[in-house]
Structures are given as structure tokens and as C-alpha cells.
Amino acid sequence: MVIMELLQICNQKSSRKVNLGAYKKEPEGALAEVSNETAAVSVIDCIIQCVSVLEDNCYSFDFDKRTRVCKMSQLPAVENNGTSSCSSSVYSDIDECQEDNEVCGEALCVNTRGSFFCHCGNLSLTSMVELVQTFRSDVTASISSQYYGDYEYGPHIAVDGNKGISWDNLAVSLIEHSPWIQLDFTIAHCIHSVKIYDQAMNDESDDYLANVRVTIGETESDLTEEGDNYLCAYNEGQPPGDEFTMNCTRRLYGRFVRVTAVSIGTRLIMRELEVFGW
Ligand SMILES: [Ca+2]
Ligand SMILES: [Ca+2]
Structure with a gap:
């Protein structure tokens, strides 16, 4: 599992947790489309801006360290076909559920843009075999x-x-x-x-x-x-x-x-x- 640095960002409606390690560099990647564009001082700043602006739809972004421009996209990165600038780097959301299928143990893993969460299902979910037990052994x-x-x-x-x-x-x-x-x-x-x-x-x-x-x-x-x-x-x-x-x-x-x-x-x-x- 990627070790994630958590940063709390507050906007007017709610506080959002941003996983700064939740995106991976795509050396051969380019943005499929640009949903928004802003200035940023660093890759981390670009992540923060992308998650603030696109919220749960920050799928990929491109930070140009020369021009300090942060481009963000609601779609996964695509092959760049040699079109990207040498000063810019494209990052895409990591699918934590795919990378580590143990990350949620017995719970369901749900990937999100910029993060993931473990879901226990709802009370009507009958397909999950429930092992009722106390967990005294490691407590x-x-x-x-x-x-x-x-x-x-x-x-x-x-x-x-x-x-x-x-x-x-x-x-x-x-x-x-x-x-x-x-x-x-x-x-x-x-x-x-x-x-x-x-x-x-x-x-x-x-x-x-x-x-x-x-x-x-x-x-x-x-x-x-x-x-x-x-x-x-x-x-x-x-x-x-x-x-x-x-x-x-x-x-x-x-x-x-x-x-x-x-x-x-x-x-x-x-x-x-x-x-x-x-
Ligand atoms: Ca993710
Ligand atoms: Ca006792």
C-alpha cells in the first residue's frame, strides 16, 4: 500500500482529505482533455487544486514545472504519442484496489479519484458471508x-x-x-x-x-x-x-x-x- 500523506483541505461545504500519494506519474501519458487550468507552485499544489476544483473527478493532471501551469482532467491519461512537453509531467489516479487487493481485508474496496475507501456493504447485502466473531486475539x-x-x-x-x-x-x-x-x-x-x-x-x-x-x-x-x-x-x-x-x-x-x-x-x-x- 502506498504510504500516504494526509492533508486536510477545507472548502466552504466540507473538509476533504487529499491523499498526496494517490496519483502516479505516467511517463508516457497525456491528458485526454483539459477540464480546467490553473497556476500551481508544485506537483503537490497541482493535486490540491485539482481535487479542490474537480472534487471526486480529479482523474489526472499535468503539471508543467517551467510554466507552473496545472491542467486537470476528469478522464484517465492517454498515450502521449510524443506530444508532451519535456517540462511537464502527467499523473493519474492510482487504483488502490487493483494495486493491493488486500488493502481492505474482507471489506469491499472502492476506488475513487484521489483516494479509495473500504466499504462494509449494507444490511441487505446477502452475498457476503458474515463471520460473526469477537476480535479478542489482537486487541x-x-x-x-x-x-x-x-x-x-x-x-x-x-x-x-x-x-x-x-x-x-x-x-x-x-x-x-x-x-x-x-x-x-x-x-x-x-x-x-x-x-x-x-x-x-x-x-x-x-x-x-x-x-x-x-x-x-x-x-x-x-x-x-x-x-x-x-x-x-x-x-x-x-x-x-x-x-x-x-x-x-x-x-x-x-x-x-x-x-x-x-x-x-x-x-x-x-x-x-x-x-x-x-
Ligand atoms: Ca484512487
Ligand atoms: Ca472482563
Whole structure:
């Protein structure tokens, strides 16, 4: 997989992620047609301009380093037949799905101009065989803050496979603003639900786990984003019972899963956290 440098570009409507390594040089290429033309200071600037102007249709571009002209096209590059200038270079979108058929694991890979994404399909997609499992083998857990007391209460307790009801089987945060516990599966999966085993002891602290928000992302910074882009599910108020499943409103592709107790001041407590998908 191409190592990509991510650059955040903001326009008036939305922010766009531009993969600067998402285009490859075509030594024998020429533009099939020119959709737009602008001045640019570098190849990278030309990519940024092309993606800003043509958005998802920036298929290829030509940057002339002598004249500093950036020509952009909505079509793939064609053979140049000796017509290109020696100071200009043509670049075309890389089809990441073709270059590396493992790039999305079991998910569907969708190539886009300037990038690609991994898609988990929708709930009615029956052709995909779903392997429901928990991914405990390669998971590490972290927590926004850790309470220390008679027992360790560390985040790893939420993924140790033990769902027993006892004081030494609890991952516990400090009381803070919207505490969270987060799992890192090392590689991304398609995730459709999580199951939370809460404290389950007759104690007023049973009330702690409420307003549960589950987010799933490919990077940790995805999880800190406001809004619904990475939202799997939200349950307002106290969830029913001591064990409860939260089904994602859509399948999400991600490596990180975060469970947050949304509150101005609360403690996060759970015995175990399971994640299901494939
Ligand atoms: Ca691409
Ligand atoms: Ca446990």
C-alpha cells in the first residue's frame, strides 16, 4: 500500500482529505482533455487544486514545472504519442484496489479519484458471508483515565474474556467529563455491533453507565470528531439490563472502537466489552 500523506483541505461545504500519494506519474501519458487550468507552485499544489476544483473527478493532471501551469482532467491519461512537453509531467489516479487487493481485508474496496475507501456493504447485502466473531486475539484496550483502588481496574479487564460479576473484574475510569474506553484491533474490520457487560452489582454506581455512545474509526482522530461520520450507535439514558447489545445503524469499517459515557461528570465501569463483525 502506498504510504500516504494526509492533508486536510477545507472548502466552504466540507473538509476533504487529499491523499498526496494517490496519483502516479505516467511517463508516457497525456491528458485526454483539459477540464480546467490553473497556476500551481508544485506537483503537490497541482493535486490540491485539482481535487479542490474537480472534487471526486480529479482523474489526472499535468503539471508543467517551467510554466507552473496545472491542467486537470476528469478522464484517465492517454498515450502521449510524443506530444508532451519535456517540462511537464502527467499523473493519474492510482487504483488502490487493483494495486493491493488486500488493502481492505474482507471489506469491499472502492476506488475513487484521489483516494479509495473500504466499504462494509449494507444490511441487505446477502452475498457476503458474515463471520460473526469477537476480535479478542489482537486487541489492546485503553481508557481515558484509570481508577486505582483495592484492585487494578485497568482497561485490559474489559477484554480478558471474563464476564463474571466480581469487584476484581471491572475496568473503571475516574469521574470525568465523558470518559471512554477504546479498543485497538491492529487492523480494520467491518463492525456491526458491540456488547457491553456493565457492573451488574446492586450498588448506586450501577447508574454510572448511561448515555452510551459507540464510535468506530480507522484512526484514533476519527473518534474525537463530532457528528455522525463515525457513529455506530447512541443509547440515551441507562441501557436495559446488565448486558446489552448496541447494533450499529450501519456497518462501519474501522480499527478503533470507542465506548463513551456522555456526561459532564461520570465514571465508566464495565466487566467486558465485545465487538462483532468480520
Ligand atoms: Ca484512487
Ligand atoms: Ca472482563
